Amino acid sequence: MESRERCNRQLRTDPCFANPKGRHAAAPTVIVIGSGFAGLAAARTLYDASFQVMVLESRDRIGGRVHTNYSFGFPVDLGASWLHGVGKENPLASLIGRLGLPLYRTSGDNSVLYDHDLESYALFDMDGNQVPQDLVTEVGQAFEKILEETDKIRQEHEEDMSIQRAISLVFERVPELRLDGLPHKVLQWYLCRMEGWFAADAETISLKCWDQEELLPGGHGLMVRGYLPVINTLAKGLDIRLNHRVTNIVRRNHGVKVTVEDGRVFTADAAVIAIPLGVLKSKIVKFEPRLPDWKEAAIEDLGIGIENKIILNFEKVFWPNVEFLGVVAETSYGCSYFLNLHKATSHPVLVYMPAGKLARDLGKLSDEAAANFAFTQLKKILPDASTPIQYLVSHWGTDVNSLGSYSYDAVGKPHDLYDRLRTPVDNLFFAGEATSSDYPGSVHGAYSTGLMAAEDCRMRVLERYGELDLFQPAMGEDTPLSIPLLISRL
Structure with missing residues (x-):
């Protein structure tokens, strides 16, 4: 398409x-x-x-x-779509401002999710039950504490290790941070979102270097x-x-x-x-x-990481008026999330965004099969979801012109x-x-x-x-x- x-x-x-x-x-x-x-x-x-x-x-x-596609009759980005750091410190800000292009801000500074604020999410379990917002916030705070503990481990060990390994050591050292049941699934979703930021699996991301990039002030804005x-x-x-x-x-x-x-x-x-x-x-x-x-x-x-987009265009909106829909699961691989473009653009579009191993696995499927997989994930949380009328699937990992989405440590x-x-x-x-x-x-x-x-x-x-x-x-x-x-x- x-x-x-x-x-x-x-x-x-x-x-x-x-x-x-x-x-x-x-x-x-x-x-x-x-x-x-x-x-x-x-x-x-x-x-x-x-x-x-x-x-x-x-x-x-x-x-x-960067690939803006118009086959739906309006622009959607199959690749990069955010300006990370909405302010004059961003080297792109003056050019975007000069062109008069609107941005839709999806987070302020210091969001634990990097690109989105907590209140912009609606999380569901595999049975379609919405996770209470208080629990989402509580687990988010626990996730921040876990990351603080991984920093202590980083300072104590000369040799590097993966973020996944460091989190396991945190649970051994501070058992009260270990979560069970639904809170554990929500924590796995936070980890899934972290993996999405790096387009890589937690077991491959460097503990010593994962936070070395400079996050510009002003939060993050979607290019409408x-x-x-x-x-x-x-x-x-x-x-x-x-x-x-x-x-x-x-x-x-x-x-x-x-x-x-x-x-x-x-x-x-x-x-x-x-x-x-x-x-x-x-x-x-x-x-x-x-x-x-x-x-x-x-x-x-x-x-070099992989994050793809499976973009689903519907006749009308049937989902909650939030920026992101999330599915929590026992593992980060089983979690997923959908970006709600209707919130920013007024078009009835959801974007499924698999990263890491899940993106590689879905990359082996046909476009139709990948779109069906994304829709199946959506049906788990919204059983009455209507069938999309159009879809687009990116292939950054297998495209010979890119062979990956973006770099990571x-x-x-x-x-x-x-x-x-x-x-x-x-x-x-x-x-x-x-x-x-x-x-x-x-x-x-x-x-x-x-x-x-x-x-x-x-x-x-x-x-x-x-x-x-x-x-x-x-x-x-x-x-x-x-x-x-x-x-x-x-």
Whole structure:
């Protein structure tokens, strides 16, 4: 059901850059590989700095792991859909504000659920009985205490362990925090939501590093009209080549040579590598000479998680007027949750969001079978649920263009892997959410690393050709006038 429309009329398929021997009279040249947020941020910045920029994209659309779909007749995001940190500190805030795009705030600061406040949930057991809100709050407080105890364990142990293992040790050490019956099931649901935040299972998430990312103030806001307007704004006027899957990247003393799947070759002074971590891990793209060992180790050791969306469109609303519906169970794997888009957009849509092992298991099913599974979960809590009239299913884990949703800190691996992945290698500059040590796994993390890669590239290329003006302001110093974000909370 994914839309096949090209979302940017500026996309071009004209020949590659002119012969490199004569191009510096006009402008330095850069190839950007990947048209997600990081790639487009880098391309836009370099283009605005008078570089000649070409973007090579393997898909038939721009946006990468941002994909706003219109097949229901209105926008829904199959990938990223939140702005994490609704305030001026967010590097994306000024752009979103300038475009006048509304946000629906789903949480304030310091929510134990990260992206949603407790009062916005309705939880049910497998028999369709709603969990009392007092119990949900009480277990939420217990979960916070459990996480505080895991911090003590972290300080006492030199070796890393998983969040799952640390929680087990907490229960051994502080038995009164162990819960049984319905409270235990609600606790498993909290753990399920934590796994959803990292798109990974608790048994694979690092105890030492899980909370190292920086959470910007202002809570979290859902992009009511989707992220595509932002993507299109960044892409406007750029030379973007769709269906250009890169297979080989050669770096040389004075340039790069990039080969795509059909054998065509493109050359430039430098390249920005905005390829998803999962694709880098697969080694589909070959580097000549090989990347340094420390770079390859960073690619290998960073975790890549999976979270998918099964989006169900109904004729009318039949569910409670809350932002999230949750199903509690004996294990986090058995728990589930649905985002209620009607609350934010007025459209009768629920989004089932499996993560980790559950997402991988559902990824093996057909779209119809996956949609049926999600609807079966919904019927457990709302027996009178009507059949959806349309559905969409994402495949971030199996899509050859992504091979995962976003990065996370794996057990036993240091947090500085993100910085290592971002560090340039000669005239190759790396960007993407997996290169952001402060904001991994986020759209603004991808965007900010695109800006950094562009500035690193600009400085290196101009320095190499003796054109660097040390008194010229760095890109981004001319900060645009702050425009308030349009925020609602119904």
